Amino acid sequence: MLAGAAARLGIDLHVQTPSREDPAVALASSVVVAPLDDVQATRRLAERSGTISFENEWVPLDALLPLREEGIRFLPDLDALRPLVSKREQRQLLDRLHLPGPRWCPLEAVLPPPPSPPAGEEETPTPTAAGAPSPPPALRPAAPALPEGFSFPVMAKAAFGGYDGRGTLPLRRQEDLEALLERVDPAAWILEERVDFERELALVACRDRQGRVACFPLVETHQHHQVCDWVLFPAAVDHAARAFARNVAASLLTALDYVGVLSIEFFHGRAGLQVNELAPRTHNSGHLTIEACPCSQFEQQVRIVTGLPLGSTDPVLPGALMVNLLGRDHGEEDPAERLRALAALPGAHLHWYGKRGSSPGRKLGHLTLRLDAVTPADRAAERDRRLAEVRRIWPLPADSPG
């Protein structure tokens, strides 16, 4: 969708992708076929391209620094990306800016302190003939323990590489915590308190090279097994929540000197708004901007990276519902008939990505439906009715492991 926006604006697009079957390939002026962390390939890309941007946050920042030293321009800048590519650094950034988020700690914080031998007992106990002795109680490794202020259940999150619930694990009890510690590097994970939210919200915000900030409308998102199921615009929250979300976005964008599109996911509940996650890119929660706004999140990213003024983010529809079309089974039947039925729904805009292959939970396309209800209650009813229409045609995938 990003590549399509660039093509339509007549902008030369050069793509680095590991696969020739990437849908962006058909729209690109040239392609460097290479893994995304192949920095020599990125150097070749830079020879063709004035500016390099990213479609996901799995960016080999340190390896790219020498390229920036050579004068290659990255937008957003690598420094702006650094606090965003790791969930741990995201939390540190939010703390530094005093922006609200769930209580968190590095996973390392659950480790018991290294045993400091009691004063005056420097000698090790002598093994007996019966074998190694049990260490005395004071030297036995203490069990890991949640820091003060935390209680089970807690969420464990990998600092790098997670998406759609991958790298996120609910810990319900002490044994879950110990099992996690046996298989991961505690420095690469964090723990978060489990937030008791009423709804999840998301905001796609953007900032241009001159520092101007704009926000797309705040939306409500709904997950199924930690994968986005549907997105509703407008979100059923009051003006104060909308204003607060925009302020959080402006603070983050400005503090990072961030140039480009940034997505912010929020929890919303009794504790107000709390930042859940940040993503330095266009986002699934912004797909409905294609129909709901004069300039989509994709065109906006292209405009910013190429130095064009921001497009308008004012909605042109009274409401919209975006429903993800997730893959169900490996090797499932030709979806043509189901796509026809979806496209035939009134007010429906189908976006099929034409990806090859399918697997359960994989995002294969999405459907945006115009909503006309005026009040939040009517809109929720309209959403439920339209969502049921879609799910009769395209059910959610069977329960997949979380």
Add this chain to the structure above:
Amino acid sequence: MLAGAAARLGIDLHVQTPSREDPAVALASSVVVAPLDDVQATRRLAERSGTISFENEWVPLDALLPLREEGIRFLPDLDALRPLVSKREQRQLLDRLHLPGPRWCPLEAVLPPPPSPPAGEEETPTPTAAGAPSPPPALRPAAPALPEGFSFPVMAKAAFGGYDGRGTLPLRRQEDLEALLERVDPAAWILEERVDFERELALVACRDRQGRVACFPLVETHQHHQVCDWVLFPAAVDHAARAFARNVAASLLTALDYVGVLSIEFFHGRAGLQVNELAPRTHNSGHLTIEACPCSQFEQQVRIVTGLPLGSTDPVLPGALMVNLLGRDHGEEDPAERLRALAALPGAHLHWYGKRGSSPGRKLGHLTLRLDAVTPADRAAERDRRLAEVRRIWPLPADSPG
């Protein structure tokens, strides 16, 4: 744009095109590289495709008839296309349906009747030694003459193959008529009175397989050297003219049992609405439906051909101006900077087609601008202001031969 709409709906598109550089190639599931009148190639296309449709009216109808006999489905049907692919048959169709159009006649009607020798003078004159004699006045071929009711200037139009003014010729005086007769087959041309119109209008209409008719908003079009320069929505005409245009469309679509998108160009003036031309396809005057309507003319054509219900044609913008970006010189400079300036105009949606090469008058892209004025007078002023902004960046090509 048609191929893009099909891809987005997840519809398998197979393309017959003479050029691998056709922008549709990148979006097609498969391509048959062959001239459009290569019927054997169309047969190969039909092996892959359930339905065949057309992007222009240069269709070898008679050669395709055997394919239809074999069960290959064409939409619109070849019978519905027959009266539309020739300007002469278009005029006959309009007459048959009593739909208003300029006075017209076949070019053959200007030819003098074959000399019928005066009664009793059956012998041929004998050549003299001085050479062939001048025939007597009664036998000299009479000069061609406009039929009764016509007067110069008149418009001569080729029945087949014209577009953007090609195949259209104003005849200002008797000598122009005689010069035309010396170089063309009179059976393949028609003459039309020159209409003294105030504005040109266009309507993109559509009819689905169940016979339901829908019309996109009536627009005003403006030509420069017979090539479309800009298109304005809504047209500054009264309700009666709008209703009349829709009625003309419904009559034509129904009489032809036409399935697909049909475009109608009108003259509008003291004589009311008169049909100028018909085109059995999506049309330049409908490009602004991409932004101005929930479902564009391109998606509409794809929906109809694949049996989906019609999308909405109700406008979602208060007004819009579409400006064509025409090529100027052979081998002109890289347009990147001018495209940037166009995309930077407020409320502008740029569509660059990415065609290779440029020549004067070739349509290389278009720009659609949102208009907010409410009254026709304000809208005309807004149009002039916005058009001037565009033309400062992207001037019209220098005067090309008409």
